Amino acid sequence: LRERSLVVRYQPIVRLTDGAVVAVEALVRRMRADGSLESPDVFIPLAEQLGLVDEVDYAVLRRSLSEMAELAALTRRRLPVSVNISASELDDGLEHRVLDALSEANWRPEHLVVEVTETALAARTDEASRLLRRLRTHGCRVAIDDFGTGYSSMASLVEMPVDILKIDASFVHRIAAGGRSLSVMRAIVEIGRSLNLKTVAEGLTTVEQADLLRGMGCDRGQGYLYAPPLSMEDLIDYLRPDQALMVME
Numbered sequence: 001l002r003e004r005s006l007v008v009r010y011q012p013i014v015r016l017t018d019g020a021v022v023a024v025e026a027l028v029r030r031m032r033a034d035g036s037l038e039s040p041d042v043f044i045p046l047a048e049q050l051g052l053v054d055e056v057d058y059a060v061l062r063r064s065l066s067e068m069a070e071l072a073a074l075t076r077r078r079l080p081v082s083v084n085i086s087a088s089e090l091d092d093g094l095e096h097r098v099l100d101a102l103s104e105a106n107w108r109p110e111h112l113v114v115e116v117t118e119t120a121l122a123a124r125t126d127e128a129s130r131l132l133r134r135l136r137t138h139g140c141r142v143a144i145d146d147f148g149t150g151y152s153s154m155a156s157l158v159e160m161p162v163d164i165l166k167i168d169a170s171f172v173h174r175i176a177a178g179g180r181s182l183s184v185m186r187a188i189v190e191i192g193r194s195l196n197l198k199t200v201a202e203g204l205t206t207v208e209q210a211d212l213l214r215g216m217g218c219d220r221g222q223g224y225l226y227a228p229p230l231s232m233e234d235l236i237d238y239l240r241p242d243q244a245l246m247v248m249e
Helices: 040-049 053-075 093-104 118-123 125-137 154-159 169-177 178-194 208-214 230-238
Strands: 004-014 021-031 081-084 110-119 139-149 166-167 198-202 219-221
Touching: 004 230, 021 040, 021 219, 040 053, 040 169, 053 081, 053 093, 053 230, 081 230, 093 110, 093 125, 110 118, 110 125, 118 125, 118 139, 125 139, 139 219, 154 219, 169 178, 169 208, 178 198, 178 208
Parallel strands: 021 081, 081 110, 110 139, 139 166, 166 198, 198 219
Antiparallel strands: 004 021, 004 219
16 A cells, blocks of 8 residues: 555446447556566455455545546546445445545546445445445445345345346356356346346356346346456557447446
C-alpha cells in the first residue's frame, strides 16, 4: 500500500447475444519488483491476517473509478465497473467510503457495481441488506459474486437488494458434460429471470460453454474466451470499434 505496488486489471463482461462489452470487473494484482504480477490468492489472505484488506479494497475502488473516468474521457463512454467488497467492509463506513470515492473520481453511482460474495451475504444477511440497500438508493448496483457456492436461502435472495447474479466458474466449467451441472445452471438462470436479475456466467473458456449459456437465456459472460484481465492500455485497445463492440445498458 505504501509503495503503491497494487495495480488494477480489468476483465470485460460481454452480452452473450452479440458479444458487446457491457461492463468490466476490476481485479487487483500486486506488481513484484521484477515487473511480474502476483495473484490475489497470495497477498489477500495475508492482508486479511494483518487487518489491511479493507484498505486494499478501498485503494482498488478509488483506483478503478479514477481509471475508468480517464477511460470515459478518452472514449466519451462511461463503462460500468464492478468492484469487489470484502465481508469485513460491510459496516457503517461502507456507504461513506463508496460515496467519497465516487465524488473524488466524478463517477456516477449507476456505473458502479458493488460485488459481494454469497458467503459474505449469508454470514451477515441483515447488516449487509441494510448497507447495500442504502448504496442502491444512491444509484449503485449490487451483484452477488460466486453465486451457487454459498449457503444463502431462496428467502434471503428474494429479500436481498440485488441486481446481478454472477454464477461461479465451477458450474460453467462442468456444463458441457451435461447432467446435474447443466440442470443447476439452467435453474440459476431461471431464478435470475424470475427475479428480474441479470445473470453473468464467470470463467468462460470455450465457445461451447457460451453457446449453451446463450441457449439457456443467460445474459452475460466473462472469462478468457473473451479476454484476460487487461491493463488500462490493453483495455483501450480491446475496446476499439474494429476489435469489439461496446454498449451501455
